[in-house]
Amino acid sequence: MHHELLIIGAGAAGLAAAVTAKDLGIDAAILERNDKIGKKILMTGDGRCNLTNESTAIDAEDEMADLSRKFHCNQAGFPMSVLQQFGIRQTIDFFFGLGLPLTTLKEGMMYPMSLQAASVLDIFQLALEDRNVPVIFNTKVEDIIVQAEHPRFTVVCKTTIDEVEEQSVYTSDYLFLCAGGLTAPSAGTDGSGYTLAGRLGHTLIETTPSIVQLKVQYAHMKQLSGIKLQGKAHVNVNGEVVRSEAGEIHFAEYGLSGPAILQISREAAYHLARRDAVTVTVDLMPGRTEEELVDFMETHWGIFGHRAVVDSFIGILHKKLVPVLLKEAGIDEQPYLLCQDLSWKTKKKFYRLLKHWEFKVTDTNGFTNAHATAGGIDTTELVEGTLESKRVPGLYLAGEVMDVDGDFGGYNLQWAWSSGYVAATALAKQISEGAKTK
Template identity: 85%
Template sequence: MHHKLLIIGAGAAGLVAAVTAKDQGIDAAILERNDRIGKKILMTGDGRCNITNESTATGAEDELAALSGKFHSNQAGFPVSVLKQLGIRQTIDFFSGLGLPLTKLKEGMMYPMSLQAASVLDIFQLALEDRDVPVYFNTIVEDVIVRAEHPRFTVVCKVVTEEVEEQAVYTSDYLFLCTGGLTAPSSGTDGSGYTLAERLGHTLIDPVPAIVQLKVQYANMKQLSGIKLQGKAHIQVNGEVVRSESGEIHFSESGLSGPPVLQLGRNAAYHLARRDAVSVIVDLMPGRTEEELVDFLEIHWGIFGHRTVVDSFIGIFHKKLVPVLLKEAGIDQQPYLLCQDLSWKTKKKFYRILKHWEFIVTDTNGFANAHATAGGIDTTELIEGTLESKLVPGLYLAGEVMDVDGDFGGYNLQWAWSSGYVAAIALAKQISEGKNK
């Protein structure tokens, strides 16, 4: 079976690439290892699919500057060459053109109006059917053979169904790798795209989990489990803070989570891989400086000196948090200690804990629980602004397979939409100009 363009992977990047390519008049088809499209999309945004984030969309130049800080790559600035071609506004228009209106919830996060990830898949399924784009399901790509002449690519596959397992061979003039990274392996993202790209001469930057919960070493985590609080988290590496994030921090029996901690996950993962000393410093009172905190508690304890220390924290901290704070301050054996009897030494312990509570990070929760993959195919081997391989003419990469990852809040899906679109537009331009015939 021959097609002008073969797209490996019917995830977010592959779906946008297929629709865009066909709209540009390119005969495109998708090879998908699962029995349906977009399986991983169903898992995003707690089943609602956080399509993008409008909080940065304040104007063309401002948006691009804001967006550039939301994406990470070993090649700084590489994502910008893609995002300036399909940014937030264009993404909203793209989905509107498919018949999927979006709605904005907290912190600029945008979802399908139905608040169902399944709606995104349904719309893409309709879009593929409207354009007669074939999708070959249950098709696992085992090898790619490249020739100098057309058809340039021969893709050797294994088709696996309940009834049969057989080999299938497809040929194409152009090939897109949209295979994803290593997150959510239950959806079929097993890193096979890395293997294919490496066989074709590309370099893999070791992948690590990103946007991921952190496991910590702390004796009283079980007591803290279930607590959610507004705070600030700092990731500290070898004694130096390298990034800070604010928001709702979640405590579990094994570690820390919540948006601020998830944002710090990639930093922790990279430094743990290098065997650096990694810890999270939690600020329980981010709205006050250390001096303001001292003044607040001194006045509070002064007014309510007749109350116990335990009672003095009512309404300030989560009830489950207080016994642990007392342990940290070393007065857990004095449950009836009055505020007026607090020593200056104990007060200083409280001040330190409330602004600099340290948790030693031992690991992340791994790819199975991560929202994104950091690392991937080295972007220096791709042409900026087109995503075509510098090593293999006619080969393009899109989505998570390359070394680009975004922050929490819809940015990784934004990268998938943008890169899939840009690769398809670049290919259409290449074909129209008669290059690489």
């Protein structure tokens, strides 16, 4: 079967590309290995689908600089060449045009008004049906053959029907590779897009999990498990701070999680892969400087000097934290030591722990639990601003398959929508200009 455009993958990027391409008059079809579209979308935003962030607006140079820090790529500036074409305003309009109004919750995170990820899939399903875009399910791409003559691409697949695998072949003039990265393998993202791109001459930049929980080596993690608190986390590499984020921090038996940890996890994973020494320091009182903390605690202990140290933290720290802090400070064998009897040496241990509690990072929770893949196909091999391959004319990449990933908070889905849209509009322009020259 022949189509003008074949799109490999019915994830976020592939869906945005298919709808846009059809609206621009391109005969498009999608090849999808799963039995339904957008499986990974259902897993985003705690089932609510955090599909973008208000801070992706670009009205001034300072906003562009701030946004560029939210996206990561070995080729500086590459993500901006796409996001400037399709940012937050275009995203809001795009979904409104499909019948999906958005709403904003905390920290600029935007969701469907229903707060249900299923709404996003339902709207895309309707959009594909309205446009008569075929989606060929249960079809895994095995190989791509590039020819000089028409048709340019022959896509060899395995299609499963009633648990029976059959070979199927499709042809197209243009091809979009939107096969995703390595995160959420249960949704069908197994890195096959990297293999396909590699066979076509593209280079893979080493991949690591991003927006992922961190495993730490610490004797008392079991006691800390279940604690959630507002703090600030710093990731340190070979003793130097490389990134800091404030927000909620979760303690688990395996290690650390929560928004603040997820934001710094990319740097931790990247340097762990290079066998650097990685630690995370947690600031339990980010609202106070070290001097202010000392003044606060000295005053507190001075007023309540008659109380036991273990009781002096009531109302200040999470109750489950206190026994562990006492162990770290070396006074756990003296549970009823009075505040007035604390030595300056012990007080300094407390001050250090409250502002710089250090945990050795040993690993991440892997791609299975990660929200994004860092690394991917080298963007220097793509045309900046169109996403067409420099190696294979007519081949475009979109979404997580390339070396672009964003921070926690809707930025990765924004990249998917933006790259899918830009690839489709660039192709439509190429087709139009080609027709004019004939």
